[in-house]
Amino acid sequence: MEKNSKIYVAGHRGMVGSAIVRELRRQGYTNIITRTHAELDLISQQAVNDFFATEKPDYVFLAAAKVGGIEANSSALADFMYDNMMLEMNVIHAAWRNGCKKLEFLGSSCIYPRMAPQPMPESCLLTSELEKTNEAYALAKISGLKYCEFLNRQYGTDYISVMPTNLYGPNDNYHPTHSHVLPALIRRFHEAKLAGEPVVTCWGDGSPLREFLYVDDLAELCVFLMNSYSGNETVNAGTGKELTIRELAELVASTVGYEGRIEWDTTKPNGTPRKLLDVSKATRLGWTASTPLAEGIRLAYEDFLNNPMRAER
Template identity: 55%
Template sequence: MVFTPAALDRSGTFYVAGHRGLVGSAIWRLLEAEGFTDLVGQTSAELDLKDRAAVFAFFSETRPRYVVLAAAKVGGILANNTYPVDFLSENLQIQVNVLDAAVAAGVERVLFLGSSCIYPRLAEQPIREDSLLTGHLEPTNDAYAIAKIAGILQIQAVRRQYGLPWISAMPTNLYGPGDNFSPVGSHVLPALIRRYDEAAASGATSVTNWGTGTPRREFLHVDDMAAACLHLMENYDGPEQVNVGTGSDVTIREIAETIARVVGFTGATEWDSTKPDGTPQKLLDVSKLAAAGWTSSIGLEDGLRSTVEWYRAQAGALRQ
């Protein structure tokens, strides 16, 4: 049976796993704006995705037609390097439970979200989808990467064994409203926003960042990511994961300078080269995504300004 992607039924039950997270909340906002009328979301307190029996019961009762698996345990270099067992075990449990339950419930379309860290540390730049499993991973987040690779392979296995048109997408570094700004658990961009904003507010004369500032990173606003997800569900079908990004990158030093300017910090920036840099460059080849008819539209500085505004508006309500 040949599956032809088409517009999703706006009245179909749509479960967003991880709907309170950075990506999930953006997808939820977009689906609401697009007129989806039967959105389903469960907080971790309402449904522990590591509880297999509870997940199967939820799918049996809800019978979603569409699923985006955006739920995951995530963190930056420090968290990934410090708690590799947690990142491997918890993400594997979440993925296996949700995807197995989705098979049992006969879910029509599933989009699994991974991470660009699935690719080899020294992959040729920009990184093509076929670079997967061709080299060694970045040691500081290899446990998380292995879990995400397992998710991609499970999607491919479901396609082979059951013939279901499920797909995977691999976002680049994401940022925007709903991000984690914790000093310990955040990724590089929100960590820098918090650090520079606090420095500007306190009148500090300098800020110290990890590493040398030379690694290059690609950043995509989460609202762009949400738009790409819906576009892929309606326009793409294939076993290979699809890279989602902007197709351009900047150095960590450049992003730090931009953030300092946006938040109004005028002091000095120091770099602690005794701390790890992580992967030297991570730029995704987005030609497959472009061929499917989608490109990003939110510029980095504009996206940063709106993110800083959101961060400041949240005050004490942010995730710690």
């Protein structure tokens, strides 16, 4: 990408999109295009086609998505599948029709099988059954990834995809039921501390193993790959390090300053037993995550405190 290339970041108000915009600006890119949902409904094919025909961006970062945790994914299966498939297909197709030089599709590690080998290599995609609690979202993301691949194979485009592990950081969603585990824990322990609650109850038994990547590290990788990687196979984005949800809860509680007891509701689902990405491909390409988890959680909590309205989303 040239510093004055026209770059469209879809989903620039979300956690990932806003981090990509920050990283692009940090690196001196000056011609960044953004649209709010009110300005451009990505689920509307006509609206997306009109936007691309008018703006004709050179490069696209597709970070827009309908996202949520286990409860949101389980209760709105059709919505998660429809909204994500429509918006990603609209953007990718319009980019192709309007001569976009390169597109980068942002997915999620939930695309990999529930019982995938650990750490999960890019090659394990579609080798066995998906995790049921986020199957609809995963299927939509797999479709976007595959559409990029098929355009490359049929039409010679240069469309790539990145599959991040669990993300957290500035501009996260702290909604009590529609957020992912780390921001949900930040909010839960913060509110418990303010209320003086002696006990906080968390879902499951705390045993699942998870990996967490600070979103600004992901944004650095995204810009790096846009400039240096081409290929049909996706690239995993993670730290290569994991901890149990129990250990995560204890770390978040300590960071927030909650001193009460943590209990576990084993009637609630755990989700996938283990999710650790094989990040050797990204490492070989020349990228490694740089933000330690404890430091990242501290920064995320600062963001939560400084932006209280995010807790209402």
